[in-house]
Amino acid sequence: MNQDDKKIRAAVHRALESSGMSRRNFLRLSGGGALMAGATASGLLISRPARAVPTSAHIVIVGAGAAGLDSASRLSRELDGARITIIDRQEAHYYQPGLTLVASGLWGADKVTDRNARYLPSDVEWIHDMVAEYDPDNNRVVTEDGRTVEYDYLLVTTGLQINYSDIEGMSRDLIGQHGIGCVYDRPDVALATWQAIDRFTTEGGVGLFTRAPGAIKCAGAPLKMTMLTENRLNERGTRDRAEMHYLPPAKSLFSQPDIHDFLTEHLPGRGIQIDWDHPLKAIDPGARTATFATPEGDRTMEYDFIHVVPPMSAPDALRNSPLAAPAESKFAGWLEVDQYELQHLRYANVFGAGDVNGVPIGKTSASVKAQVPVAVENLIQNIQEKENTARYNGYTSCPLITQVGRAILLEFDYDLKMTPSFPIITPYEPRWTSWLMKDYLLLPAYRAMLRGRI
Amino acid sequence: MAFSITGILFVMLEFFRGMLWFLIPLILLDLILLGWYFKRISGRRNKAGLAFKTSIGFGVFAFVITLILLPGSTHATWGDLIGWIDYFSLILVSLGMGAAGAVAIFPVMLHLVGIGPRKEAVQKTQATRPGQTADENAG
Ligand SMILES: Cc1cc2nc3c(=O)[nH]c(=O)nc-3n(C[C@H](O)[C@H](O)[C@H](O)COP(=O)(O)OP(=O)(O)OC[C@H]3O[C@@H](n4cnc5c(N)ncnc54)[C@H](O)[C@@H]3O)c2cc1C
Secondary structure, three states, X not given: OOHHHHHHHHHHHHHHHHHOOOHHHHHHHOOOOHHHHHHOHHHHHOOOOOOOEEOOOEEEEEOOOHHHHHHHHHHHHHEEOOEEEEEOOOOEEEOHHHHHHHHOXXXXXXXXXXXXXXXXXXXXXXXXXXXXXXXXXXXXXXXXOOOEEEOOEEEEOOOOEEOHHHOEOOOHHHOOOOOEEOOOOOHHHHHHHHHHHHHHHHHOEEEEEEOOOOOOOOOOHHHHHHHHHHHHHHHHOXXXXXXXXXXXXXXXXXXXXXXXXXXXXXXXXXXXXXXXXXXXXXXXXXXXEEEEEEOOEEEEEEOOEEEOOOOEEOOHHHHOOOOEOOOOOOOOOOEOEOOOOOEEOOOOOEEEOOOOEOOOOOOOHHHHHHHHHHHHHHHXXXXXXXXXXXXXXXXXXXXXXXXXXXXXXXXXXXXXXXXOOOOOOOOOOOEXXXXXXXXXXXXXXXXXXXXXXX | OOOOHHHHHHHHHHHHHOOHHHHHHHHHHHHHHHHHHHHHHOOXXXXXXXXXXXXXXXXXXXXXXXXXXXXXXXXXXXXXXXXHHHHHHHHHHHHHHXXXXXXXXXXXXXXXXXXXXXXXXXXXXXXXXXXXXXHHHOO
């Protein structure tokens, strides 16, 4: 967009504001933005791809993680003349699917650490701040620094927050000390987790591997940490000195039934005891004990190493906003979107992608890859006042690492049906090929996704 | 989830992006060597066939090395390869590395072994040794 274009748009914006008409209403009245874009200098001077949709809509993306960057790249390419703003204070970008490999001593932290700026298209305005308040009735958000940002369309991609405080006695600072690990945080925390696992797999003892109730991102990660630790004990010849427990909060190990069945045999086959119905309630780091709220009452267990998976929720700002699903919904607190169209159920100009969405499955970057094109396409359809055309089928994926060198490449959808991208790779047995893909190909695929290319 | 050809190309681009500082000069060097070869070869006997065979030899070497080292480079052991798909993947990647190695070394080989003596010199030799054919000099 050139300077003249910016000036014309700013003048139009001011004129609309002073007339009390929102830009979005104006765009609708004026025939979906095409007229507006046609009247601007850029429509005449800058040639865009033939498919780019002309509009002067202001689209605000909240969150510059996997879904936010992918969305920004796509919107920037697929719209001509739109003003796109992304809000996020975080400068660093973490390749979260690589954290399990950092926490098991296979990758360094630098391999999963990148910068958001590398992936953000130059025509996207970046506000380095966090949204503190959503005001969808007035089409605006307010940032922590007190800045009000108005929008025509809002795309929420804030991911989720990890609620350490939901476990009595637990905090992020404890990770790496007192035999406590947690893979669900920054790379430095994953490294601290590796230090704790390193000690445990050298000395042995009792290892507890927990899993929070409710929706969590990459539900395979707690299992991967369990199996990788067991693998490391074997490698070091200390397996017989260690007692291992996997403690799911209910009676399921994995949402996909075939994989649940596989794990129900596989874990005990490796001497890992499954303690069903064991949600972690409290931890006493000094005494190295963990308390679980079982149906029979509280059970306190001693440990030498514990992998803590805290409960997760949408970030507070979203959770406490009108955009969150109400308490009676099964997705209470998460972004209330249609699970197929990813459009907000009450605010038609709001869309969501990624972990923040209240959908039955899919808190993985593989889901992000499938969701973002849907949210973006439907948003663009709305700009053009057309019906939503794209649908998300619940696609999610997880390379379930069973040991160093072997993984199961899991892909399934809302129906929990396996949907393998490469049918020749069986999703029912651990294979080196799946591990090879995890080790070499998934990071490049993730980066291509951040650039909106796959 | 279906992958498009362009999607796979973009993944490949990201895979090689970190190595572009090395790959781009290498490709440029190969192209320059290739262009220079065509300049040098005029008036001389073309022994590109020999350069090709030597490059294939190098490619086979790269193939074997990849075959041996690839599982270990992923922290895996040979014991982790348990189905035909694992061996298929290993061979496929190794073939790719072998082919890439052969292609990369070919322009170098053209200069090292692909340029024969001047054609006049060959003709002179043939004139002095009437029974010999030109093919005996070709790679
Ligand atoms: C240990 C681990 C292993 C995983 N393994 C896999 C795997 O193998 N395969 C797979 O597909 N996925 C995996 N995942 C999941 C995957 O990484 C996430 O699902 C994905 O990153 C979600 O993307 P997102 O954009 O929704 O959220 P994120 O990438 O987390 O980004 C959210 C962004 O929003 C910002 N934000 C939050 N609140 C606000 C606010 N109020 N205002 C402004 N910005 C805000 C944050 O700063 C952040 O930058 C794993 C995750 C973890 C932690």
